[in-house]
Amino acid sequence: MSRLRWFFASPLRLGLTLAGVLLAGLLAWETALDRWPEIVEASRSGALVRQPEGILRDFRIAIVHCLLIGYLPAAFLAVVLRGRETVRALQGALDCTPQECETLANSIRLSLGGLTAAGLIGLALGIGTPFLTPPVPQDLWNPATWNAEVAWHRVLGPLAMVWSAMLVYAIVVVSRRMSNLALDLKSIDLFDLEPLLPFTQQGLVNALLLMGGVAIAGLMVLTESGFGLLGLLMGTATFTVAGFVAALPMRGVHRRITQAKAVELEWVEAKLREQRTVLKAGSDRTSGDLSDLAAYRDLVRGVRDWPISTSSYVRFALYLLIPLASWAAAAVVERLVDALL
Numbered sequence: 599m600s601r602l603r604w605f606f607a608s609p610l611r612l613g614l615t616l617a618g619v620l621l622a623g624l625l626a627w628e629t630a631l632d633r634w635p636e637i638v639e640a641s642r643s644g645a646l647v648r649q650p651e652g653i654l655r656d657f658r659i660a661i662v663h664c665l666l667i668g669y670l671p672a673a674f675l676a677v678v679l680r681g682r683e684t685v686r687a688l689q690g691a692l693d694c695t696p697q698e699c700e701t702l703a704n705s706i707r708l709s710l711g712g713l714t715a716a717g718l719i720g721l722a723l724g725i726g727t728p729f730l731t732p733p734v735p736q737d738l739w740n741p742a743t744w745n746a747e748v749a750w751h752r753v754l755g756p757l758a759m760v761w762s763a764m765l766v767y768a769i770v771v772v773s774r775r776m777s778n779l780a781l782d783l784k785s786i787d788l789f790d791l792e793p794l795l796p797f798t799q800q801g802l803v804n805a806l807l808l809m810g811g812v813a814i815a816g817l818m819v820l821t822e823s824g825f826g827l828l829g830l831l832m833g834t835a836t837f838t839v840a841g842f843v844a845a846l847p848m849r850g851v852h853r854r855i856t857q858a859k860a861v862e863l864e865w866v867e868a869k870l871r872e873q874r875t876v877l878k879a880g881s882d883r884t885s886g887d888l889s890d891l892a893a894y895r896d897l898v899r900g901v902r903d904w905p906i907s908t909s910s911y912v913r914f915a916l917y918l919l920i921p922l923a924s925w926a927a928a929a930v931v932e933r934l935v936d937a938l939l
Contacts, residue, residue: 609676617668624660624750631746633657656747662817663754669814670761673807674768680803681706681772684847685779687796693784706775713764720763724756730831762811766839769804773846776800780850786858788898794905797848802910804843805917812836813921837918844914845904852904859898866895 628634633653640654685692685703692699728738728751737743744752776797786794812833873888 609672609679612675613668613672615668616671617665620664620667620754621661624664627746627750628657633746653745653747656745656751659818660747660750660754662814663750663758665814665817666758666811667754667761669811670758670765673810674761674765676807677765677768677772677804678706678708680800681776684776684796684800688779688783688793691783691793691796692779694782702779706772708768708771712767712771716763716767717760720760721756723763724759727759728752728755758815765807765811766843769807769843770846773800773804773843776847777850780854783851783854786854788855788858788862788901791855791902791905794851797851798905798907798910800847801844802913802917804847805840805914806920808836808840808843809917809920813923816921840918848904848906855901855905856903859901859903862898863895866891866898870895 628637636653637657640652682703685706686699689696689699692702694702725739728734735743739752741749741752780797783794815832870888870891873891877888
């Protein structure tokens with residue numbers, strides 16, 4: 599049991615192990631079936647050319663599926679662990695004891711019903727997506743029509759979509775939990791939003807994990823033909839979801855900040871009215887004159903409604919560029935391999 603806990607304590611360890619085992623299994627599978635001569639010959643004859651079908655295309659798609667099955671469960675685990683770390687990082691802002699914060703962190707759980715529903719949706723998508731990647735063979739889901747490499751697609755493809763759906767579900771549930779924690783925050787200092795940064799970091803991690811999946815899955819769009827429509831649909835959906843889940847953990851904090859600003863502005867407006875009355879009456883001024891109050895009002899209005907700094911926007915933009923960087927690196931590697939072969 600202790601070894602199992604050690605294994606699942608690190609998303610990186612989990613992802614590398616799963617991907618490594620699957621890739622090793624794929625290589626052993628190809629060796630046992632003596633597929634390497636055909637793969638090498640296809641590489642030589644089809645260098646730098648996208649193949650609409652064939653063993654080389656199928657083999658490379660199988661590799662991407664192995665990488666996805668390594669990445670997605672690890673990303674799923676990272677979401678849950680990161681959510682718990684965020685609660686612990688908010689100990690000062692939540693004004694809870696270490697024991698209370700630990701209990702609160704461990705309360706972040708995913709319902710079996712929600713995971714099942716997400717998994718079924720992902721399974722349906724996984725069964726349907728091959729029909730969007732021409733050429734679509736007849737009897738697509740008939741095992742008798744699969745070659746050695748396509749068998750990996752048909753098994754791992756739906757599994758990858760199941761994990762993708764469960765990953766999105768986990769991100770939404772944990773993010774909503776983070777958003778609701780804002781209700782338990784003690785008073786917010788409008789001029790010191792640094793204690794609220796864990797909410798921002800949780801949103802950035804959400805976007806990062808989604809972009810990592812896009813970077814891997816997009817390798818099929820980059821190197822193989824027939825994935826244009828599927829890549830466009832999935833890419834557009836993922837980028838849209840990335841923006842949503844990045845902001846979701848901060849929604850509760852956003853409401854608390856706007857409420858605190860409204861209270862402060864209401865107070866300063868009342869003080870301004872008092873000073874205006876004093877000024878019109880020609881009486882001696884009391885503490886705080888009009889100019890000080892007006893300056894303070896502008897200062898409060900200038901406080902960001904979201905706990906997002908300029909550096910956070912830059913990081914989010916860089917995360918969106920991760921798939922492009924990954925695809926560019928993959929293209930360079932592909933050319934090098936083709937040159938060697």
